Amino acid sequence: MAEQSLASALTALLGADRVFADSAAREAYSRDATPLFRGLPEVIVAPHSTQEVAEVVKFARATKTPIIARGAGSNLCAATVPLNGGIVVSMMQMKKIIEVSRNEMLAVVQPGVSTTQLDDAVAKEGLMYVPDPGSKTVSTIGGNAATSAGGLRGLKYGTTKNYILGLEAVLGTGEVIRTGGRLVKDVAGYDITRLLIGSEGTLAIFTEITTALTPRPKxxxxxxxxxxxxxxxxxxxxxxxxxxxxxxxxxxxxxxxxxxxxxxxxxxxxxxxxxxxxxxxxxxxxxxxxxxxxxxxxxxxxxxxxxxxxxxxxxxxxxxxxxxxxxxxxxxxxxxxxxxxxxxxxxxxxxxxxxxxxxxxxxxxxxxxxxxxxxxxxxxxxxxxxxxxxxxxxxxxxxxxxxxxxxxxLGGTITGEHGVGSAKLPYLRAKLGDVSLSLHHNIKSVFDPDRILNPGRLGS
Amino acid sequence: MSSESREKFTQSKLDRCISCGYCLPACPTYQLTGEEQSSPRGRITLMRALQDGRLPFSDEGAQEQASFCLGCRACEPVCPAGVEYGVLLEEWRDITWRGRKRPLIIKALFQMVSAPWRVQLMSALSPIARKRKSSTDIHLALGCFERRLFPKVSRAVAKLAPNISIDPTQGCCGALHAHNGDLEGGKALAKKLGEKLPGTILSTAGGCAAHLSAVLGQERVQEFSQWWSGNLKPMIRNGKPIRIGLQDSCHLRNGMGVFKEPRKILAQLGEYVEVPDAQGCCGAAGSYSLLRSRDSKKVIAPKVAAIKELGLDYLVSVNPGCTRQLKSALRRSKVKTKVVHIAELIALGP
Missing domain, CATH: 3.40.462.40 (FAD-linked oxidase, cap domain/gating helix)
Structure with missing residues (x-):
């Protein structure tokens, strides 16, 4: 679809103040924190609710347009560079801390909340949000979950994957799912939460995240x-x-x-x-x-x-x-x-x-x-x-x-905490092997049958 | 390079940015919009596109971002790579706001300060500090708009510092020009003022001090709170020490690294209360409040709410633009806190 008609269709869906298709905006969203990678999106949208995200995804599916979810764009593996054009969905208008529960030691947040904002908010309750990637002042919880971000406390405390209890997410079909929840123990069904963590926007777009917290060390x-x-x-x-x-x-x-x-x-x-x-x-x-x-x-x-x-x-x-x-x-x-x-x-x-x-x-x-x-x-x-x-x-x-x-x-891996993105994709097969890579491909088909979500990455 | 011939950014300054995005949370316009193009990193991406010809300098979206930026430089202290964003913004405006393209308001402001006699005219009706010559090597910079709007500031300094020289025939420091697309003009005026006021220049305006120190060298310039070394007694009102807050001057803090000094003084004068986001721009941003009044009001809105909550007696400013902005915003919202320059507050005495 031509840029102009893409933009006007999305404008009809969301309103003009949520849609950007001018050259300057497209240029600004052509990069993340990864050197050497650049690609112009056709249009940028900034939804305010899960419903709006779902509508954009449905639209993208109907028009077979690539769709790339983006938080602060601080990743280092070119996970959010729109190399195939398409729609960038900026999650930065969804930045509410919905709840901090002291007795359950958890927080519920929208994806655009920054890692530091969450940690500062829970510090008031004597709690800590553990994962602390180097970019924590800017990186978002949505982005941290999408890349399973690490940090300086991994050895003792673990990384992002150990601190996400539940997700609300929009699948490539536009359907909204909820995975996990607020429970310490819950083995009903496949652990889809864990599957989505680190999926780099290829399986679903996160719209709400429930995180585990720990007592703040004295x-x-x-x-x-x-x-x-x-x-x-x-x-x-x-x-x-x-x-x-x-x-x-x-x-x-x-x-x-x-x-x-x-x-x-x-x-x-x-x-x-x-x-x-x-x-x-x-x-x-x-x-x-x-x-x-x-x-x-x-x-x-x-x-x-x-x-x-x-x-x-x-x-x-x-x-x-x-x-x-x-x-x-x-x-x-x-x-x-x-x-x-x-x-x-x-x-x-x-x-x-x-x-x-x-x-x-x-x-x-x-x-x-x-x-x-x-x-x-x-x-x-x-x-x-x-x-x-x-x-x-x-x-x-x-x-x-x-x-x-x-x-x-040495029995190690090509990325410990930054993600694969586009930067390390050429080396993924060597790490995973054919069978696992083809499993990735099949999993992708189930979550995103038209392969519109962040195409060209992980199991695409 | 003269302002007539600049067509490019200094490449090495653009190369500094590693696009990490650490500047995003510090940027007031990004806080307002959440849009990458109105963040420092996004603007540098735009500058690179302009530099490489992917976007023409006439691109409307890019021009809007050059104008929307407050120029507060809050992105500089948080930048791990040491990008001189303020300089890049000055270059950007130097390229795009040349000649006829310069906003009318800026042209009018340039006119008002174009010669020392015009600057003097600004204080024709305001009783600023009187001319005097002292044996020390310290000269007071009177500011242009400060003379007109807040003449009490120079009088307060004259009273507190009997040993400094004051010469009302001085001209403009050129900060206005440097920030609004006339880099060479801004430098030339600063140098001229440096010759007119030999020795140390004492400034009561953070914006002027930062510009003068960038051109003349920091050893030549002292902002008032940096220079002040006297001991002070707490000011008691109604049996209690006064409650004082501070609004940082962006260029004083982000350009010169001066922010502890005024706080130290205020802690002696009364009960010092740190205003939330005191280091964040108040939206005055020099001529910005005139050029983009609506955005300027959006930037200050959360600050006014926070100040109202604190119930301060005085809110202290260290730059005339901020004083004007804070006074009018607090008046609009019927907040009783008085806005004063730090020298005025000291001069009130215990």
Whole structure:
């Protein structure tokens, strides 16, 4: 359908103030946070209710128009770039926190609520919404659910998939379903909630989300250990968890990241060290002190350790956390483009992965800084390059392929928490195998018979 | 590059943006609409499309976004990649608001401050601080519209700081020009003022201070609350310390990083209450309240509701545009809180 008639039909459906088809709006929605991917939508709609979402989906089905649900557009896998044109459904007008239930420890929200907004709202009740992706101030709960977002607390607490109790969603047919609910226990039927989490808008569009909450920890403590290499730090991480410790925070940075962060933020880090391990825990202050003390002890006697210190006060702890959080922006300042990757490996393989990434960086003569959620075995090798250097871009693509193969060889995965989107789709078959991929394809047919929902992704 | 020949953005400044979207929650216009094109990231995507020729500079939707932006720069402190959004916006308006395309109101405002004698004319009927020469190297910048609208501010500073020089024959600092599509004009006026007022320039307007410090260097410029170092006694009214709130000046906070200083002063003067979203733009945004009065009122509406709830005696401003905007919004909603410049409040004494 031509853009103009698409827009006017949708305008008749929703009203002019919910429909955008001018060049500037289309341009603005042609990207998300992923570098190198761009595609113009024909029209953008901003529904205010489940009913309106359902009507748009029915319309898209009748006209066989691609339809891409979008929250804040902060994903890093090109999950919301309209590569096939079509309708972008912005969920940003549906941003109400419908309910926070203290006695049931849950919240019911619309998809456009940001992760931080939800966590701030439940903090007033002494509760916490656990998943804390790096983009939490901007990312939406809808988007978090669609990509099963991770964060810095995965090891102890899990990720988004562990915190979604129920969904209201619009299928590719325009029908509205409710899955799960408010119950701790409920095994009636297939676990469709879990199937939809991480489905990247290919099976259904979420219109209401019920999330589980936990009591807010009363205290937290952090420490830092420096090592000669990232592999040494990885071995220490494995030793910590093997000792029966399950801390809230086990994050690390390699030397490239430490230097970039130090140049950027001047935090007094040891820029000579090959790796920085940030460890910490939250809970009641006695048990936190014990856990953090034990992690310091284990680190102190680990291979290749240079120094271990505990943060004496909140300010020092904040500085350490900031060092970890600003790794990406600090790296990004070193070049005109940065590609942030997201592999995950079994924790015992972490040191091998760290060493292999260093070799890949040398092989392709690329600047790769690696940081990540060490406790989860989740690494973010980040390639920093000059976007106008065609040869360097080519080498970066080759190195990505090497990195994904490495992850799979070690029994890991091509994405731990960012999602597959369009960016990692070429590697999905290698990860899943033919049978599983064809199952994905069939599942897609059931939820979305005309294959209009976010076409070209996951099981499409 | 002169304003006559600018046709492109500075590429390296555009390249800085990594499109992460961390700026979205900080942007007042995005908060109003929820639309990507009215967010800082969306606007940078538009600038890139303009730069690469995918959109013409005459595109209506793009021009609307260049105009709808408040220019508050709240996106800068939250940007992990250090994008100089304020500079990019100035370049955008420099390209699109040239010559005949400049809004009429802006042309009229430019006229009013085009020569020092015209600026002086603005205070013809307002009793501003008198001319005086001091041995110290500190000169008071009088502001153009502040002279006309709030002459008490310079008188308060004159009283509080007997050692500074005051020269009413000074001209405009050029912030107005830089923010409204005349970058070169804005720079030239700032330099001229820098020559007229040698040494340290003391400013009572966050917007002027930020512009002057961007052109002349931050070592040359002090905003009043940054400069003030005296000790103060609490002001008691009806047996209780006064309740005071603050509205940040966007460019003072986001451009110069000055926001702790006024709070420190106010905490000495009475019971300081942090206004919710005090760091968010009040919608004045220089000439914005004149150019886009309806949007400007939408931006300030939630703030007025919050201020009403707090029951403050004084709401303190550190920029004349904000003072004007807050005064009229509070008056419209019949809120009794008085709006004053920080120097005026100090000058009231205990």
């Amino acid at each position: 205290s937290a403590q952090y420490g830092v250990a420096y090592f000669n290499t990232l592999a040494d730090a990885s071995i220490a991480v494995d030793a910590i968890v093997s000792a029966g410790i399950l801390p809230a925070t086990l994050e690390f940075l390699d030397n490239t990241c430490i230097k970039a962060v130090e140049d950027f933020a001047h935090l007094g880090l040891d820029a000579q060290a090959g790796a920085l391990l940030l460890f910490g825990d939250d809970g009641n202050s006695e048990s936190v002190a014990k856990t953090v003390g034990a992690m310091a002890d284990i680190s102190s006697s680990a291979r290749g350790v240079r120094a271990v210190t505990l943060a004496p006060d909140v300010a020092a702890a904040e500085a350490l956390l900031y060092a970890r959080r600003c790794s990406l922006p600090a790296l990004a300042r070193l070049g005109s483009m940065s590609i942030l990757e997201d592999i995950s490996v079994p924790r015992p393989q972490l040191s091998r992965a760290a060493e292999a990434i260093e070799k890949i960086s040398e092989k392709h003569s690329l600047l790769i800084g690696t940081f990540g959620h060490a406790g989860d075995g989740n690494l973010h090798p980040t390639i920093v390059l000059d976007k106008d250097d065609a040869d360097e871009v080519k080498r970066a693509e080759h190195s990505l392929s090497d990195i994904f193969n490495l992850a799979l060889e």
